[in-house]
Amino acid sequence: MPVLNELGAARRIVIKVGSALLVGPDGAAHGAWLADFAADLARLRARGQQVLVVSSGAVALGRRRLGLGKRALSLPEKQAAAAAGQSALMRAWEEALGPHGFACAQVLLTRDDTETRRRWLNARATVETLLSLGVIPVVNENDTVVTEEIRVGDNDRLSARVAQLVGAEALVLLSDVEGLYTADPRRDPTATLIPRVARLTPQIEAMAGGANAAAGVGTGGMATKLEAARIASQAGCATVITLGTRSGPLAAIEAGAPATVIEPATTPRAAYKAWIGGSLSPAGALTVDAGAAAAVARGKSLLAAGVRSVDGRFDKGECVRVLDPDGREIARGLVRYESGHAARICGLKSAAIEAAIGYTSGPLVHADDLALAAHAAISG
Numbered sequence: 001m002p003v004l005n006e007l008g009a010a011r012r013i014v015i016k017v018g019s020a021l022l023v024g025p026d027g028a029a030h031g032a033w034l035a036d037f038a039a040d041l042a043r044l045r046a047r048g049q050q051v052l053v054v055s056s057g058a059v060a061l062g063r064r065r066l067g068l069g070k071r072a073l074s075l076p077e078k079q080a081a082a083a084a085g086q087s088a089l090m091r092a093w094e095e096a097l098g099p100h101g102f103a104c105a106q107v108l109l110t111r112d113d114t115e116t117r118r119r120w121l122n123a124r125a126t127v128e129t130l131l132s133l134g135v136i137p138v139v140n141e142n143d144t145v146v147t148e149e150i151r152v153g154d155n156d157r158l159s160a161r162v163a164q165l166v167g168a169e170a171l172v173l174l175s176d177v178e179g180l181y182t183a184d185p186r187r188d189p190t191a192t193l194i195p196r197v198a199r200l201t202p203q204i205e206a207m208a209g210g211a212n213a214a215a216g217v218g219t220g221g222m223a224t225k226l227e228a229a230r231i232a233s234q235a236g237c238a239t240v241i242t243l244g245t246r247s248g249p250l251a252a253i254e255a256g257a258p259a260t261v262i263e264p265a266t267t268p269r270a271a272y273k274a275w276i277g278g279s280l281s282p283a284g285a286l287t288v289d290a291g292a293a294a295a296v297a298r299g300k301s302l303l304a305a306g307v308r309s310v311d312g313r314f315d316k317g318e319c320v321r322v323l324d325p326d327g328r329e330i331a332r333g334l335v336r337y338e339s340g341h342a343a344r345i346c347g348l349k350s351a352a353i354e355a356a357i358g359y360t361s362g363p364l365v366h367a368d369d370l371a372l373a374a375h376a377a378i379s380g
């Protein structure tokens with residue numbers, strides 16, 4: 001399958017832009033590159049695709065603002081540089097995207113936000129809202145508040161987590177290398193670019209080791225790119241590694257410019273359901289009547305009317321077990337009401353929910369957020 005299909009067919013695309021592209025040798029933002037790239041993004045948006053950008057450059061731009069030069073920085077200095085540079089970074093994106101009529105929004109994430117379920121759900125809800133409003137989220141790690149031990153550390157992996165967060169079908173890593181080579185092309189004239197990787201095998205990973213691991217300026221070399229690709233692949237997202245310095249890098253790869261595509265191992269939907277099904281500690285349980293159990297098994301949403309009892313304490317968005325009248329777990333799902341409200345509406349028809357608790361969020365658990373026991377290999 002050519003790259004064209006992966007990019008062309010994706011509903012949501014996450015694009016990672018590295019510092020080397022964004023920040024010129026003088027330490028200032030690369031306005032011309034950004035303006036050109038914004039036109040490339042506008043083309044995707046005009047085709048009806050949603051885009052998210054993961055942008056590095058805060059530390060690099062902050063160095064200049066704070067007069068830190070090119071020397072090695074201590075962690076507090078890096079954090080200070082990130083704090084000073086992040087606003088310059090956003091200004092650069094606003095100046096580039098504004099002329100195309102796009103609003104952008106700063107989203108700063110930490111590793112906790114992608115690993116703690118409640119924070120993950122929160123971040124996801126915010127990013128979904130931004131996308132539904134037509135905004136282009138510009139994501140970076142919240143470097144100012146994270147220490148070395150708890151950082152994601154590089155935006156390659158962060159961008160894969162973002163792709164997972166939003167269920168993107170394509171992740172593009174724009175860097176200063178054309179893709180994955182069989183060996184380091186600067187040393188080995190026989191090295192060839194690998195256009196497509198169906199599965200990340202140890203052999204493929206070995207190609208990213210050694211000298212190739214250091215390829216690319218910025219934090220991440222080829223090894224972190226493949227790690228990002230692994231996260232993305234398991235989340236149902238294809239990864240494209242390509243050179244970002246070309247004019248219109250996304251249009252270029254669609255027109256056949258060199259790139260490496262790492263194929264997804266699943267679909268975003270299946271990955272999302274597996275994530276729900278694999279929840280280690282559901283916060284509560286909903287016992288449903290036979291009719292609702294049958295409806296859930298057919299892939300329908302769980303309505304309050306079919307729920308007999310609510311156990312446990314949980315917040316809106318948390319994972320709960322769905323039990324049939326015999327107490328057997330038939331599914332897990334993310335609940336749309338906190339436990340107190342869930343208890344008050346169970347047994348009620350949808351039309352009566354608002355009168356009971358003052359609002360409605362639709363079904364107790366939406367079909368999209370339900371993972372059936374039979375399909376999701378729930379461990380019990």
Ligand code: GLU
Pocket residue numbers: 018019055056057058059060082140141143153154155156218219220
């Ligand atoms: N978050 C860092 C920054 O904005 C960049 C990390 C990376 O490039 O991988 O400066």
